[in-house]
Each structure stands twice: as C-alpha cells, then as structure tokens.
Amino acid sequence: MQHSPRRRSILLAGAVGLAGAAHLTSTAAAAPARTTPVTPPAPALIPKPRSLQMTGGRPFEITANTAVAVRHRAHEARRTAEYLATWLRRATGYAVPVVTSGTAPQAITLAADDETPSAEGYRLDVTHGGVHLRAAEPAGLFHATQTLRQLLPAAAESATPHAGPWTISPLHIDDAPRFPWRGSMLDVARHFFTADEVKRYIDILALYKINRLHLHLSDSQGWRLEIKSWPRLATYGGSTEVGGGPGGYFTQREYADIVRHAAERHIMVIPEIDMPAHVNAAQASYAELTCDGVAPPLYTGETGIPNSLCIDKDLTYRFIGDVLGELADLTPGPYLHIGGDEALVTEPEDYRSFISRAQQTVHGLGKQMVGWEEVGLADIAPSTVVQFWANAAKAQGALAQGAKLVLSPSKKAYFDMKYDADTPYGHDWAGYTDVQDGYTWDPATYIPGVAESQVHGAESALWTERVATFEEVQYMTLPRLPGIAEIGWSPADGRDWEEYRVRLATHAPRWSGLGWRYHRSVEVPWG
Structure with a gap:
C-alpha cells in the first residue's frame, strides 16, 4: 500500500509523539490494543443456500x-x-x-x-x-x-x-430447494458402466443435492438390465456397445443395489426403457419384436438407426408389459420413463396409439409416466412428467394437457457436448457448452410462455456415444454438474456467474480427494 506524502508525515509525527509519551511515562503499563472481531468469509457452498x-x-x-x-x-x-x-x-x-x-x-x-x-x-x-x-x-x-x-x-x-x-x-x-426435481441422466446403453461406477456417480450427485438419477437402460446399441421373462435382452442384446466392446448388463440384484445405494442418499432412480424407437438391441434379441419376423444384427455404430416396435402386434404390448412390470417391481419410486423420442419411422397415428397404450401399462403398474418431449404429441395424463430437450412447441403441447415439465435443454444441460473445440470427447451438434453456458440459464424463463409453476425442475443428460470410460464420464460431468445443481436448488435472484465461478474453483481439491478427474475450464479461476 502506498501513502500520500501528507499521510506519511502525519504517521511519522504521530510516531514521534507516541515515542515521547512513552519516554515520559516509561513506568506505566501499556494499554492493551483494541481489537475488532473478524467475521470469517462465507463458505463456498454449492448449491448456494437460501x-x-x-x-x-x-x-x-x-x-x-x-x-x-x-x-x-x-x-x-x-x-x-x-x-x-x-x-x-x-x-x-x-x-x-x-x-x-x-x-x-x-x-x-x-x-x-x-x-x-x-x-x-x-x-x-x-x-x-x-x-x-x-x-x-x-x-x-x-x-x-x-x-x-x-x-x-x-x-x-x-x-x-x-x-x-x-x-x-x-x-x-x-x-430449501427451489424445484422438487433436480436430476442427472446417465446413458449406460451406448457404453456400459458397472454398478460400482454408477454408485460412484451417485455419490457425486449426493454431494450437490441432486435427487434424481435417470438411467438410460436401453438403446439400439445395448440392453443393460436383466429381464427374466425375456432373458436374451440382456445376455445377447447387452453383449456389445458402441465401437464393438463387450458391453454388459446389470443383474436384477445389481440394479436393486444401485437403487438401494441411491435411496440411502435420498436420490430416486428413474429407469428408462426407450420405446417405440431406439430398439435395435431388443429386436436383435427377439425377431418376433419386428414386423417382418427377421432379427436385425447387433448394432455397434455411433449414430442412431431408424427402427420401431411393431405397433400392430399384440406381442409388442405383452413385451412392454413384461419389461415394465419387472422394472416396476425393482424400482420403488413412482416413475417409469418410456423414452418416446426420435420415433422417426413410426407413423404419427401409430405413435400416438403406442404412447397411449404404454401409458396405460405404466398406470396399471401404479406408476407415473415420464417421457421425452415427443410424448406431448400424444394424449397424456396430467400426471405425466415431460422432459424437454430441444423443441419448445412439443413441450408446450404437453403443458397444454396439464403435464409437468423437466428441462434438459441440449444447448445448456447436455454434458456430452464438448466444452470447446479441444475437448477430446463428446459431440458438438448442439454447440459448445462450457461452464458459464451451463450455469447462466433459468428453467422458469428458458421456454417462452412457460410459467415457473409448470416447471418441475431441471436435469442434466450425459449421452455416451462418444464417452467410453468412467474417467471420461467424470471429465464431462465436472465442473458442470454443480452448476445445474445450483440452478435446481438455489433462488434465481441469488445466482451470479462471477461470484459462482470463484466458489466453484474451491471445489477442485475436493474432487481430487475423491479421485475424480475434471476439466480445468479457462472460465474458472482455479488458482
């Protein structure tokens, strides 16, 4: 610190005066210095408390x-x-x-x-x-x-x-939280992650008060849950993954252990079986699930391929009843996610009919249906939770039927989007999503015309076509996960990017202690 000449002379004069006073009263005890209690700085908590x-x-x-x-x-x-x-x-x-x-x-x-x-x-x-x-x-x-x-x-x-x-x-x-649904979706279908790895993922969710784990259990590249009434779904449909690796699946005991581990941390598991599209692994396992009775080969490619369950077959509905029935028995939470996205080769009327029958099945099992935004094109019950990812019109169609909305905007909350051009994993079709992009949005204002009362919460999504190992999952998750946790928990008027990024930087040693790899974004002052 620099003093002005005037300030410096005053200090010197004062020092001389004090020295003289000390000489004149050398036998007197020195008065104790006055101290003012120092209030420590507020801790760097995420999510920021109310x-x-x-x-x-x-x-x-x-x-x-x-x-x-x-x-x-x-x-x-x-x-x-x-x-x-x-x-x-x-x-x-x-x-x-x-x-x-x-x-x-x-x-x-x-x-x-x-x-x-x-x-x-x-x-x-x-x-x-x-x-x-x-x-x-x-x-x-x-x-x-x-x-x-x-x-x-x-x-x-x-x-x-x-x-x-x-x-x-x-x-x-x-x-207390702002929204009741604060979720994170992990795709274990494109690349398989073990039960122990999923439990580690649950542990990092718990640290940031995330209360929903959405598991994407099936897709064209793999089926990841043992279904006892249709055993080849797992043993054959789960035998590979993107790139041709060995894949894998959860036994029902392993899945139950994941659910228990999550419940002990007050996290609800939302299981997703995607339908009527994204079903190549199922159809490769059972030819009768196709319309022509011919099983396609297992698929290990990265991009999606057009397919659909056969809407006119009674067997199709026996299949979804068996699968969802076993899943409901294993999942104590109130929700079953049926996917419903990207049914590109299902005729619109067939799609609406299928979603209606799938919804009846879910309700018959005592559960509430969750689906991606496309299910809003069908007739859905007000109890339905609809997950927005890209198309506002479809989401608004669901809201018009009384459904609740969970926001997972691909431009903000998709953790498989690259941070920048140098990110070695993930996609960029929705644009780059660095830490600031993932933090500076609000679920109550993101879709025009949607009221906060219609929003159930927010959820990140990590698709794994280009995320092959659990270390890569960590890298794409951190440091973005704490941001969506704060979006879902903290009051909107208390959030500020400049203040948040300083708080976020202090969490890096914590992640290192947990053995988590993370991306050192240039937007965060790591120190």
Whole structure:
C-alpha cells in the first residue's frame, strides 16, 4: 500500500509523539490494543443456500471426543447419522460414535424440526459448543450433512485420515430447494458402466443435492438390465456397445443395489426403457419384436438407426408389459420413463396409439409416466412428467394437457457436448457448452410462455456415444454438474456467474480427494 506524502508525515509525527509519551511515562503499563472481531468469509457452498449468516465467535472443532447424536424420530435419521459418522471417521481417524440418548458435549446433533416447510429443507447451526442439523424429514437431514461436509476442509474427502484441524466457523443456514426435481441422466446403453461406477456417480450427485438419477437402460446399441421373462435382452442384446466392446448388463440384484445405494442418499432412480424407437438391441434379441419376423444384427455404430416396435402386434404390448412390470417391481419410486423420442419411422397415428397404450401399462403398474418431449404429441395424463430437450412447441403441447415439465435443454444441460473445440470427447451438434453456458440459464424463463409453476425442475443428460470410460464420464460431468445443481436448488435472484465461478474453483481439491478427474475450464479461476 502506498501513502500520500501528507499521510506519511502525519504517521511519522504521530510516531514521534507516541515515542515521547512513552519516554515520559516509561513506568506505566501499556494499554492493551483494541481489537475488532473478524467475521470469517462465507463458505463456498454449492448449491448456494437460501439464507446464510456468519454469526461470529469461536469455531467448532471436531476432536477425538466428538459424537453424532440423533434426536429425530425417523429410522432414516439414524441411517443418515451412521452415514455422516462413517464419513467423519474416514476423514479424521476419530471414533465418532453415534448416540441416541444421554448428553453428548461437542456433538453434531441431528434433530427434528417440524417448522421446516419443505420435505428437503433444513436448518444448520454451528456454535463453539456444537453443530445442530434440523429438518422435518430425513431427506432434509441428509442434505444438511452434505452442507456440513462442504464446510469442512477439502482434505476430508481423502480416502485416508488427515490430522486436521477440523474447524467450522459459527453460522446459521436456513435452506430449501427451489424445484422438487433436480436430476442427472446417465446413458449406460451406448457404453456400459458397472454398478460400482454408477454408485460412484451417485455419490457425486449426493454431494450437490441432486435427487434424481435417470438411467438410460436401453438403446439400439445395448440392453443393460436383466429381464427374466425375456432373458436374451440382456445376455445377447447387452453383449456389445458402441465401437464393438463387450458391453454388459446389470443383474436384477445389481440394479436393486444401485437403487438401494441411491435411496440411502435420498436420490430416486428413474429407469428408462426407450420405446417405440431406439430398439435395435431388443429386436436383435427377439425377431418376433419386428414386423417382418427377421432379427436385425447387433448394432455397434455411433449414430442412431431408424427402427420401431411393431405397433400392430399384440406381442409388442405383452413385451412392454413384461419389461415394465419387472422394472416396476425393482424400482420403488413412482416413475417409469418410456423414452418416446426420435420415433422417426413410426407413423404419427401409430405413435400416438403406442404412447397411449404404454401409458396405460405404466398406470396399471401404479406408476407415473415420464417421457421425452415427443410424448406431448400424444394424449397424456396430467400426471405425466415431460422432459424437454430441444423443441419448445412439443413441450408446450404437453403443458397444454396439464403435464409437468423437466428441462434438459441440449444447448445448456447436455454434458456430452464438448466444452470447446479441444475437448477430446463428446459431440458438438448442439454447440459448445462450457461452464458459464451451463450455469447462466433459468428453467422458469428458458421456454417462452412457460410459467415457473409448470416447471418441475431441471436435469442434466450425459449421452455416451462418444464417452467410453468412467474417467471420461467424470471429465464431462465436472465442473458442470454443480452448476445445474445450483440452478435446481438455489433462488434465481441469488445466482451470479462471477461470484459462482470463484466458489466453484474451491471445489477442485475436493474432487481430487475423491479421485475424480475434471476439466480445468479457462472460465474458472482455479488458482
């Protein structure tokens, strides 16, 4: 810092005067210097909470005496407490017991709060004496633990314990999501990813309060789920992938384990079986699913190929009933996604008829139908969730029938779009989508004439024609995923790109600790 000549002379004069005073009163005790409490900067949380106040005072420290206390009636709260304690044990090396009775000084307490208006909302208070996480429902408590996780140093994400110190500045957070549907779609059909890899994907979703995992389980290049009534779908239709690799599929036990892993993190699995198009793998497995009774060869190409289930065959509807029935039994959530996109060789009237019958099947199984925007061309129930990806008119047609809209605009939320011309993976047909592009849009204003009340949420989509390994999935997901998480969770008027990109940069050490590869976008000041 530079001082003006006048300012410098005043400082020198003051110094001389003080020195003289000190000489005259050398036997007197020096007065203590006055200090002003310093409020620490707000933590770099993503998604940004609805309300956060730094309250000042001495920080809370996790020590060898810290416990996790449960004061919430729900059984799931105990499970969340165990999840948090397990994570803290790995990070710190401390015992971190979970207690349900008695007093626990210096505890992290999970408690009920019936005043929290949202099922996913929570309150979080940090004082020197303890941390309190309060929520009406277990989902809110879990989200609070993910906020707490981000309040700790990035070293806490390491697979081995670190020495700390593990301190958190005092604060109060009152938080709840803007939209109920905050999703991410992973295409396991074009390239197959194992159950363990999908569970790792779920873990990164949980950190950013994503609450829907949409699994694209079938396409022309592969069928990825064991169906016991039609076993060749998986054993033959799942035997390859784009480029001719060995492919693979989830056994029903593996799929159930994915669903359980997600549920423990309050993430709902939305399974998609694409129909009536994108069915080459199914038709290669069973010739009777074609109109001419001739099975096509397995397909390992990258681009889509025209095909359709045979709309006039009764067997077609037995097939979808069997497949969706087994899927419904394995999936406790209320939704089944039937795809419905790009049915380019299905006649419009046949398409409408097929979607109507598929919808009846879904409803008969006690589920709600989800479909891509094209299903809005058919007669659909108001309970339908329609996923917009490109065509506003089709989405508006669905809204006219009372459906709810989830936005996955290809120009903003498709994670298979390249960041820039140098990105080694993915496509560019919808344009390049760097981090700023993926952050600076709003679901309530993206489609003209669509009201916020008609929007159910937002969802990213990662198609994998040109994303072949899980390391490549990581690279295309980060650093874009936190942006769509914030779009779905945080109030629109609190979002600002310049402020966000600084927050985002601080998360890179956390990703490295988790062993995640990420793209170092030039738009983010990584430091």
